[in-house]
Amino acid sequence: MTTDVRTTPAPSVSTETPRSAGSLLLPIAGGALIAGSLLYVAGMATSPPQDSMADADYIAALARDEGQTTLSAVLLHYGNLLAGLAWLAAPALVRGRRGRIATVVGALMAALGLVTVAGFVLYDYWTAAVGRELDPEVALSLFDSVSADPAVAVVGIVTLFGILGPLVALTGLARAEVTGWWLLLPAVASIAASMAMAFSPLPFAGFALVGAVPPVVVGLRMIARRRAERSAA
Numbered sequence: 001m002t003t004d005v006r007t008t009p010a011p012s013v014s015t016e017t018p019r020s021a022g023s024l025l026l027p028i029a030g031g032a033l034i035a036g037s038l039l040y041v042a043g044m045a046t047s048p049p050q051d052s053m054a055d056a057d058y059i060a061a062l063a064r065d066e067g068q069t070t071l072s073a074v075l076l077h078y079g080n081l082l083a084g085l086a087w088l089a090a091p092a093l094v095r096g097r098r099g100r101i102a103t104v105v106g107a108l109m110a111a112l113g114l115v116t117v118a119g120f121v122l123y124d125y126w127t128a129a130v131g132r133e134l135d136p137e138v139a140l141s142l143f144d145s146v147s148a149d150p151a152v153a154v155v156g157i158v159t160l161f162g163i164l165g166p167l168v169a170l171t172g173l174a175r176a177e178v179t180g181w182w183l184l185l186p187a188v189a190s191i192a193a194s195m196a197m198a199f200s201p202l203p204f205a206g207f208a209l210v211g212a213v214p215p216v217v218v219g220l221r222m223i224a225r226r227r228a229e230r231s232a233a
Contacts, residue, residue, distance in 0.1 A: 013142035029089030030222030035084030037212035037219075043075030053198050055147075056140050062124055063131025063139075073124040080162070083215060084114030090169050093221055099176030106169025113161025119157060129135065163191060170214055178221060183214040 048061040048068050062069045087110035091103045130139045144150060167187055174181045190211030194204055 026089055026092055026225060027223045027227075029086040030219040032082040033086035033089075033215050033219035033222065035214045036079045036084075036086060039075050039079030040083065040204055041079075041208045041212055043072050043077075043079050044208045045195060045201055046072040046075060047199075047201045047204070048072065050199060054142055056136060059127055059131040059139050060130035060136070060142055066128060066132070069124060069128045073121050076119050077121045080114045080118035084111045084118060084162070086219070087111050087114070087166065087215075089222060090173065090218060093173060093178045093225060095174040095220075096176065099172040099174070099178070102172030102175060103169050104172070106165050106167070106172055109165030110169055111165070113159055113163065113165050116155060116158045117162050120155060151217055166215065170218075170224040172216065172220075179214075179217060183217060186210045186213040 017220060034177045043223065046068060048065060050061040051057040056126065090107045094100050094103050128144060130142055133139075134142065142146065167184065170183050173179045174183065190207045193210075194207045
């Protein structure tokens with residue numbers, strides 16, 4: 001009599017290194033950085049035109065068309081919010097020590113500054129409302145009173161991080177050879193152009209479009225890095 005001995009095959013052991021759930025945030029951040037930058041461009045393009053840079057004309061511009069003011073404010077709010085949060089993922093692109101500190105510092109500055117701008121944009125709803133509901137002189141007096149508050153001045157200073165932070169982060173990414181140094185050119189050019197002339201929606205949207213080139217490139221790097229890591233796994 002023979003005994004039929006059947007052996008059960010050993011379960012296969014996967015050699016793939018498990019990926020953390022946090023690694024999924026890199027392509028999401030890349031998409032958010034691209035979307036936020038383009039929403040900001042759209043927000044600038046739809047901004048109400050002003051007769052001059054005077055506060056009275058600024059209030060009148062926001063009060064003139066409630067729908068346009070709301071559209072622009074929403075686009076600018078979420079554009080800055082998405083971009084600000086997405087910059088926090090930029091240090092994940094850096095491998096090694098070179099450029100690491102600058103990228104981290106710049107990403108934190110960009111996040112703080114742009115998220116602050118996102119909140120500051122909500123100020124437009126209040127400004128538009130007082131411009132519609134009050135006499136121009138009263139609206140201007142109230143606007144000046146709020147603007148003179150020291151806390152508002154501090155918030156205004158923090159918003160500058162939204163301009164300087166991306167420049168510092170781009171410098172770190174270039175030093176780390178994640179991106180090229182040429183990305184600083186459109187970033188600086190857009191800032192310089194916007195400081196050289198009075199606000200006008202379409203020209204400033206053009207400046208914003210030029211300035212969107214660096215964050216869009218960084219966002220694409222984030223998406224590509226995730227794909228490369230998944231292919232190598």
